[in-house]
Amino acid sequence: MYASEKQFASWFKTEFVRQVSFLKVEGFKQQPPGVECAPDFIITAMHGNDRYCFIVEIKRAGYPQYIRSAIASMETYRKNHPDCYPIVAVPRIGEQGKKICEQYKVGYFDATGNVKIVSGSIAIEKECPRGKPAPLFIKTENQRQTLFSPKASRITKCILSQPDRKWFQKDLVAATGLSKGMVSRIVARLSEAGYIIKEEKGLVISNFDDLLSAWADTYAKRRQAVRRYYIWSQDPRKLMRSIAEKLKQKNVRYAFTQEAGASLVAPFSTFEIVSLYIESFDKFPAISLSAEEARRGFNVILFEPVDAELLKQARSINNMRVVDDFQLYLDLMENPLRGKKQAEHLLSAIQKKLL
Numbered sequence: 001m002y003a004s005e006k007q008f009a010s011w012f013k014t015e016f017v018r019q020v021s022f023l024k025v026e027g028f029k030q031q032p033p034g035v036e037c038a039p040d041f042i043i044t045a046m047h048g049n050d051r052y053c054f055i056v057e058i059k060r061a062g063y064p065q066y067i068r069s070a071i072a073s074m075e076t077y078r079k080n081h082p083d084c085y086p087i088v089a090v091p092r093i094g095e096q097g098k099k100i101c102e103q104y105k106v107g108y109f110d111a112t113g114n115v116k117i118v119s120g121s122i123a124i125e126k127e128c129p130r131g132k133p134a135p136l137f138i139k140t141e142n143q144r145q146t147l148f149s150p151k152a153s154r155i156t157k158c159i160l161s162q163p164d165r166k167w168f169q170k171d172l173v174a175a176t177g178l179s180k181g182m183v184s185r186i187v188a189r190l191s192e193a194g195y196i197i198k199e200e201k202g203l204v205i206s207n208f209d210d211l212l213s214a215w216a217d218t219y220a221k222r223r224q225a226v227r228r229y230y231i232w233s234q235d236p237r238k239l240m241r242s243i244a245e246k247l248k249q250k251n252v253r254y255a256f257t258q259e260a261g262a263s264l265v266a267p268f269s270t271f272e273i274v275s276l277y278i279e280s281f282d283k284f285p286a287i288s289l290s291a292e293e294a295r296r297g298f299n300v301i302l303f304e305p306v307d308a309e310l311l312k313q314a315r316s317i318n319n320m321r322v323v324d325d326f327q328l329y330l331d332l333m334e335n336p337l338r339g340k341k342q343a344e345h346l347l348s349a350i351q352k353k354l355l
Contacts (some may be wrong), residue, residue: 003111007074009040009058023046023122039077040058047120047121052122055077055107057089059090062090062093062094064094067093067097068100071088074106079100089108092134096213110128154178155172155190158175159203166204188202212329212347221331229301230297253278253279254277254278257331261331264322266342275331276302277303281304325350
């Protein structure tokens, strides 16, 4: 999401007062353009007998690099005004943006309902209500042009898989199989967002965690085609083996993922549901596996990949196919109740190998 800073600033003034209605806001001081290191707003307010000063930096988008820039600007101002509480205001803040604000003890405020302000006796923390529309002036990215559409994500995976490498666009074209035009567009947008830096000797990643988190955040909101089945089995690992053997016999491409996939990468992982990608739902041998479609009580979940490259990049472990580590991480993060710890463990292993 992105917005005109002027429109967003006007909306923010009204919405801030509404969100902190228990405060008596005395005034907004908006800095004139060109004043170095001055925040966009200085807000003074009273809560009982306590006076508060908030400084606000408005950014047109919530990319991590924009947030880091806002924080750096406010930190410079706070050297001479230590009693001011800093707030970053963006159209939409992602999980990585929240982590950055938490790290620097900075508040945040976005147009979708995410708010965190912790200063003195004030403690506000609100999560974006599910399905809440953003104000009309907030623009959303076209899915076909987004940085992390299925095909565009091939570029992200390439860059993350070799974080110390300097890339030329021709190398990304060769590695991803994408057209020169598409690679050029996505690279330009990754650079604009601050995820990569264009240097004389090639493209380099700006921050590994920022890029991976943004990809994961977008991926979690993507809808996937899914089917669920129940197959009688007392042991999920034996069930995996049965499914793998049957698919191999029928020459059907597949790859295990989520907790089932993690069990192949980290053999001591426990799980109950077998999740896998399959090239086509129509090719799943439900009859020969005695599988019944089920809305509840299922123990097998099938996904159709939105990009065929996913199955091409799968690897074999114990004669079974499993998605690559980055795809496994994304899929585990989709299930925070069961998969988040395994995802964090996997990410640590990825970083040890790469960084």
